[in-house]
Amino acid sequence: MAIRSTRTAKTAQASELSGLDLPKMGPTGRPVTEFPDPAPLASHGPARIISLCNQKGGVGKTTTSVNVGAALAEYGRKVLAIDFDPQGALSAGLGVMTHDIPTIYDLLIGTVKDPAETIRSTSVPGLDIIPANIDLSAAEVHLVSEVARESILARVLRKVSNDYDVILIDCQPSLGLLTVNALTASHGVLIPLECEYFALRGVALLVETIDKVRDRLNPALVLDGILATMYDPRTLHSREVLERVVETFGDKVFETVIGRTVKFPDATVAGKPITQFAPEHTSAKAYKQLARELVARGAVA
Template identity: 80%
Template sequence: MHRDDSAVLSGMEAPVKGPTGRPLRTFAEPPVLKGHGPARIISLCNQKGGVGKTTTTINLGATLAELGRRVLVIDFDPQGALSAGLGVQTHDVPTIYDLLLGTVKNPVEAIVHTNYPNLDIIPANIDLSAAEVHLVNEVARETILARVLRKVSDQYDVILIDCQPSLGLLTVNALTAAHGVLIPLECEFFALRGVALLVETIEKVKDRLNSAIELDGILATMYDSRTLHSREVLDRVVETFGDSVLETVIGRTVKFPDASVAGAPITSFAPEHAASQAYRQLARELISRGAVA
């Protein structure tokens, strides 16, 4: 371990720094909730695909549920990866698409209880890809999801929306419905390029549609400390966005695709793995920041 000069003089070790360059902290176990709801709604957004949005939605939802929070996750991507990742059937069942179009009026009819206590999901399938075409002529089309979620908000402590990799009407709906935005960012140069555009989109939504929305944080994902590229990208992100970058960093591991194939959160598939510990740390950090009750 390296020491700085003051640490050497005092005979004390310098604080151990994490990947973000800040001293490593262990966030305290959060208090037990005395009641539930209304939910804080968080959209997980990034117009670039493959950056860990779905993985984070599944595992953050599961770890918050472990901590006694009632969690609803919304599959808002026509690929339906969130539904598959939790082992949920998506055909011949009510989905978020039916709620957006109004063919199903009550969101409770589309909510599926997963195999994990306190964790529910509203699934999606390929039908959702037609939603933007159907909604384009609707009055107040940007607020349709917000109106849907308002009906069940009191039943949950947090609602996580897994957005598709685009900045189209569905993502604008998710941002308009949300109180906060979490941006998973792969530690790779081309992923970094699009963050400024996403932040600009969030600002436009804040200015025109949802003045309450705020950036809850940028989450570095797929980090590999062995590569200079990962370290340089993370340094650049922290330099640009400062304290908006969460202290928790999600490393790259083959356990994530293995867990997806098993239809289980990493916290159930490999509970002692470093990736499980990282997502538990993320849940505690977000609670400590006030992003989640």
Template identity: 75%
Template sequence: MAVSKRGATTTSDDETPMGPTGRPYHGFPTPPKLDGHGPARIISLCNQKGGVGKTTTTINLAAALAAYGRKVLAVDFDPQGAMSAGLGIQTHEIPTIYDLLLDSKRDPKEVVVHSRVENLDVIPANIDLSAAEVHLVNEVAREQSLSRALRGVSADYDVVLIDCQPSLGLLTVNALTASHGVIVPLECEFFALRGVAMLIETIDKVRDRLNPTITLDGVLATMFDARTLHSREVLERVVDAFGDDVLETVIGRTVKFPDASVSGMPITEFAPEHAAAQAYLRLARELVARGAVA
């Protein structure tokens, strides 16, 4: 058995290569062009643990889908505003998602910012969003505030990606209530596994009480290093626990991600030939193939 540089294995030259998840390594076809756009499928990228690649995945998956002709709206729903900054958007003197949540009469199209990437728009966030939970707590149907805010723009896009904060609080519940699906980025590190059961329980509660149609679109392994036994063992445990819900695409660990963030660009534009950029393009193809994205 041989191991490739990207962690795929083969048993012979004639057999299908096996990917890091232990399943056949599919290429996934290039998505066909769309005849029209909308209505959007809304997907939250959610994990209450920080530093697992939610923002990186939101930025680069959005750019990859946009590269395949999908109209994408990326919603920064984290008071840190890292996704907005990662796309080069200054948020100090412009309306943000916070303004949409608090003013039900505001036109959401006024808050949408066009990014440098073709087909990719953003609803930005800044530190003001940290006060949203306090303001929303006494609102009627407070869990549906984001759903209401997105209602006026979702028809213009093929997919809306929501970058959630590392918490299971009211903002995350809002995101899950507004979403059709959830992608769970999961760092290939032992302690990242510990909180996933709590997150799945939260998704189940939202499905039971607020949003019966929400589905788990996939668990995405991130920061994978095929050279370490630890990464390989964690990924094996993730596949054992979630089976086919684990996406076949695996995102490797690389210093190119912070470099791209500093430049305010997705890695698909900062270093388009890099393995990490190709991984996110493959992720976009996989999600289209799975039916999670049109």
């Protein structure tokens, strides 16, 4: 009789809880936040400069640069993307040819003085790019003997920062002089992090590099956040890595999580952001949410 009473009480309690309006939980283990559409801007500039940085390759830096830049532009922000990787993937992802035109390399070594000569428009209104090609791989050799070599990119971007609301720097997968230049020029850092164990191991080294740049070169530099990418909720490994990242970095982890999908390479081949290529796809909506979250966090005006 006592057992039956206990079961009856538990059943009643479960029924009572099922009627509560409990918050929906997101992949990061926090209640899902509906970030509002950002209000239009009355004027543009000066830009907040954000480096997308991770010394591990293939974690989604370029994909994020392309798509969050496009999403911010769709919300009325003027965006300048800087391709700072000799592979030129950002330029290709936005459908911009890089042969026989001035690039970021020419600005760094001084053969082109005016950044306006290197800026190219993209298929997304409000999103421009300064492209890069394989020539950029020689930049570190040229810059190593320059005075204040860590600040050369900062001096270049100073000339155009008043024309944009946000400047996104797509860094190469290393912690060399080019990445240090990007961090020295930036106000914030966004770290795309693949939900995979080996990607997680390198974050401590990257955060240490950010701290060194802040101490020695750029006291205003802050970590805007860590973006979980290539997340697959079907695998225990992805879920455990994301849980570990949230435990370690807390609110520095964006609520937005980018899932793994074959649509990203398809969009890259088309030379378009996924917000244009497949605007109704889950990942397109995720990057638009990330844009809204950046504005809500104050990382972008």
